[in-house]
Amino acid sequence: MTTIFDELESQVRSYCRNWPVTFGTASGSRLHDVDGRQYLDFFAGAGALNYGHNPPALKEPLLEYLAGDGIVHSLDMFTVAKAEFLRTFQEFVLGPRGLDYRVQFPGPTGANSVEAALKLARKVTGRESVINFTNAFHGMTLGALSVTGNSMKRGGAGIPLVHATPMPFDNYFRGTVPDFLWLERLLADAGSGLNEPAAVIVETVQGEGGINPARVEWLQALADLCDRHEIVLIVDDVQMGAGRTGPFFSFEIAGITPDIVCLSKSISGYGLPMALTLIRPDLDQWAPGEHNGTFRGNNAAFVTATAALREYWGDDALHRSTLAKGERVHQVLGALAEASPAVELVPRGRGLARGLAFAQPDLATKACAAAFERGLLVESAGPADEVLKIMPPLTVTDDELDEGLAVVADAVRAVTAGVPA
Template identity: 75%
Template sequence: MTIFEDVESEVRSYCRNWPVVFDTAKGARLWDTDGNSYLDFFAGAGALNYGHNPEPLKRKLLEYLSRDGITHGLDMYTTAKGEFLKTFREKILGPRGLDYKVQFPGPTGANAVESALKLARKITGKEAMVNFTNAFHGMTLGALSVTGNSMKRGGAGIPLVHSTPMPFDNYFDGKVPDFLWFEKVLTDTGSSLNEPAAVIVETVQGEGGINPARIEWLQGLADLCKRHDILLIVDDVQMGVGRTGPFFSFEAAGIEPDIVTISKSISGYGLPMALVLIKPEHDVWGPGEHNGTFRGHNPAFVTGTEAIHQFWSDDTLERDVVRKGEKVEEAFNRIVADTKSTELTAKGRGLARGLQFAQEEQAAKVCAAAFERGLLMETSGPQSEVMKILAPLTITDDELDEGLAIVAESVKAVTSGG
């Protein structure tokens, strides 16, 4: 591994926690160059909702490449993009009664967020944004301005302005009524709050510590935005594409955001791809006003189309994610009940789950113990105090049981000093 230490930047992170050289992967498993197997409860930070190298998607991709299908196309019309748009409209938007125009902003979630913020300012003519405590929206400057984590914000090297944080759901442990401060400063002419163009929110904060917003809180936020003529942006980069059960994480709340950002698993294969969904009346972009060299990644259109056909032609996957999420919740509740030496809190929704440790450093120790036992997990939260799992949605019950047993064993080993 000296080549990585000698040549690669010190900015590398995940590899420091998993110091092996990975070589192959299939489904919910990876193998290193020594042939050791690792169960994956990380799934590319949510970019591999259907696991590694799903066979139907791989076949379509290889067929497309073997016939010299267009790979790079900017925003030119291609058969691959046309098929994706048609399939997305017919199987995702239409059945949900949603009417959105689709923008391809560039290949990452941060590209999508930057686009959404720029568009909201163009629509409204206002500069200010409202974000939430512990939010994470990306590492570029605009996305960082609406991100909460001080370490990540500090990397910008310049002041991050034009955004005002508000308390996310349960930030005050239920001691303060929802939106008390937000509504007060909106209506108080002495509050100094700049009138916001938009509010940007995650329905479940992933990097912020697996913090799920209650359905009624999301509904209240949508109502507040409507009453005050503020655009609502839902960042579904990590929690969309089935991570919480439904394709869009906001479906359960019955709300319709003005703008939605999607990336990570939308290609279905871990290929770079991102979308911005825009209500038609808000699609005020001029041609080329926001662009990017890699906004038309056609192999991702191919696998993204097939992923929708394979997994979203009915509600089988959605119901399975909810069922598996309940299975994880039960297992985590047992771990909480069985752990006497420290306070644990089980958190999450669907297959985005976490265990929060009162002794913050123990979360990373549990992840390290799990890696020693052949399981990949990461931490999240402002102090890395949450042990976070994002297993592939297609993981088998046996694999899920195997991983949860490792989690329980690792928690016990760390909290009991064993």
């Protein structure tokens, strides 16, 4: 049957092709379609819904703000909502971690934050080249695509993507080559042809690239390398920030302090568009209006972001819960891998960003489809879509987590049964 989506929506749509139902309502970790069927959500808006759908502690202040004719759109004008967010961000996030950053509000998406970071690094250093990593994903705009690894996504640019040099991400050579040997040699060799980099941009856990976590030692060595060569270190925490790996920032585990941090997705707490670019104060050299955007003053998002910080980050309860639930996911995936000797399965991840990598990539996509048939939303990731990606809301209950993991196990068993070794 032809629908309004078939008639009018662009062919570029993607998620709806894997989940071909029309959703109507959502609450917590569950969605409902218009036919009344319920789905458990282990997708969480690709990381934009860390606190679940319509969390009451955020919905109530938002409704109150809108009912009181609070300003919604303001570009970068001063507003009560923005002031309250900044005070709360300092009190609950920056201050307790001893972090000193200027807060830039770029356009409201992760790609906007990345674009701002790249532009600023080039401006302050006077250099053009940026180092990125294999299997990285940083967004779909041209600058962000230039530091993204996926060939399909890069191919959509239609022009050469230049001024970026890829380097191997952690464990790319499976431990056979010392970390940063190639990059260190290129930086030190005047005949290498490597343009002096303005910045290095990195995800501490690659999400779209296949749930690839970098080791603490690797991140620390990268930060040291950038410091020694006066290269701006940019951490893209768009998907892994706001608690996805446990701590508020994913880089906290390594004890490093990036020069620039990119945040979006769950920073608003409610799925509303919002992004931040956090800048080391001496790097904040923008001229007024040099980087801007019409929707960088989304006050409704400021309201829910403020409520989220107060609700979830006044103590370490969510941090500890995320680590415990993540360990539960790891145990289940590990047991599933051990019980499937005919098919090579490898658990990956950190916190509640988890994945199960399939040696036969098509099985991951089939497992995701089988999970959907059983009422669970999970997506695939990785360069060959070879990883079943598990990212439930951080607020998922223990019972919901067990329910979803049982579906994952059943789906994996269904698609691997009878596969020859």
